[in-house]
Amino acid sequence: MAxxxxxxxxxxxxxxxxxxxxGKAEYPNEDYNGVRYKNWCSQYVITDRCDSPYGYDMPYLNEEIIYSLRNxxxxxxxxxxxKSKIHESRCKVDKFELLITGEDGANGDLSMVAYGKDMSIVRRELKVHISHLCYILCTAAEDYYKNNKEKFDFIKYSIEDDRPKTFS
Incomplete structure (x- = not known):
């Protein structure tokens, strides 16, 4: 809706x-939130994304980038x-950009590598479509919840609407 x-x-x-x-549902005994978050993303969100068709130098949207963006x-x-929080060298991007596209726009992410004279990498860039990232996160979470409802018993809360009732 947003x-x-x-x-x-x-x-x-x-x-x-x-x-x-x-991640809390899947790894309830893991104390560190970052480990839970990245493990869950790796297992359920980006399982097939590291095999970039563009080559082994190209950055891609991995669990560390998603977690760093979250933070x-x-x-x-x-x-x-x-960049300093990313461990995988090909995902240490020099420029990260979010993209907004229309309904017919591209999805996924776009990556770029610039090489110097000696063919060493001098710059990495990654562009991520906001709507696509939202889609893959929401779809993975929805599928996970549907298949693991019993793991969410830790969620307990109460919200009371104490606003005055208006009648029209």
Whole structure:
């Protein structure tokens, strides 16, 4: 709904929290949230994404990039990734960009590598379509929940609507 109202960063922020909840369900005994998050993304969201058809040098959307984006957006209000937090060398991007496209726009991610004179890599870039990232996170979480409802018994809360009732 947030995407349909062009609230792209709100949609992304909400979608990026889903692996937190699903990771808690899948790995309840893991104390570190980052491990749960990345393991869940690796297992359920991006299982086939590291085999880039463009070559072994190209960056791709992996669990570390998603987790770094989550941390930057939710804790710093910056929709970016921290290169220093990425361990896989081909995913240490020098430039990360989010893309907004129309309904007929491309999906997935776009990557680029620039080589120097000696064929060493001098720059890596990754562009990610917000709507596609939201889609893959939401779809994975929905599928996971449908198949593992019993694992979510840790979610207990109560919200009471105490606003005055208005009648029209």
């Amino acid at each position: 995407l349909s109202h062009e609230l792209y960063l709100s949609a992304l922020a909400l979608a990026l929290t889903l692996p937190d909840t699903c 930057c957006l939710l804790h710093q209000s910056t929709p970016n990734v921290e």
